[in-house]
Amino acid sequence: MxxxxxxxxxxxxxxxxxxxxxxxxxxxxxxxxxxLATMFVLTGLAHFAGQRRADLIAMVPPRLPHPALLVTLTGVLELAGAVGLLIPATARLAAAGLGLLMLAMFPANVSAARRRLPLGGRPVTALGPRTVLQIVFVATAAAISFGP
Structure with missing residues (x-):
């Protein structure tokens, strides 16, 4: 939330x-x-510290190699995308890239929901609400990428 x-x-x-x-x-x-940049700064920073990082690593589907590296890489991409959103010349490309990144990371959300991982000491958000939020975030990125 x-x-x-x-x-x-x-x-x-x-x-x-x-x-x-x-x-x-x-x-x-x-x-x-x-x-959207504000949101990605918040989520990007979570990839690097404390319990939230551990939760994100746990969300990576077990079949994927090097979950800690994947979390670090996606965090760097989220922060770079946030910066790109704030520069008018790169905003559309950054939004498109972030939209694709969110689609690529969605299987981790599915995996976490199916495995009922406790995140931050609380039960994981169910797949339905996670999917709705993801649609809102991807739609926002699309609106930026294809907007005026």
């Missing part, structure tokens, strides 16, 4: 900044870029 809150709050705050005079954020498209 934290990534959704970051997406919504980041977008709303950026849109508010645009409405009150920041010309770089004047419009929904730039605000969505900031919101």
């Amino acid at each position: 934290a990534p959704l809150i970051a997406l919504i709050a980041g977008t709303a705050l950026a849109r508010l900044a645009g409405a009150t005079g920041s010309s770089a954020l004047d419009g929904w498209h730039p605000a969505l870029r900031v919101g």
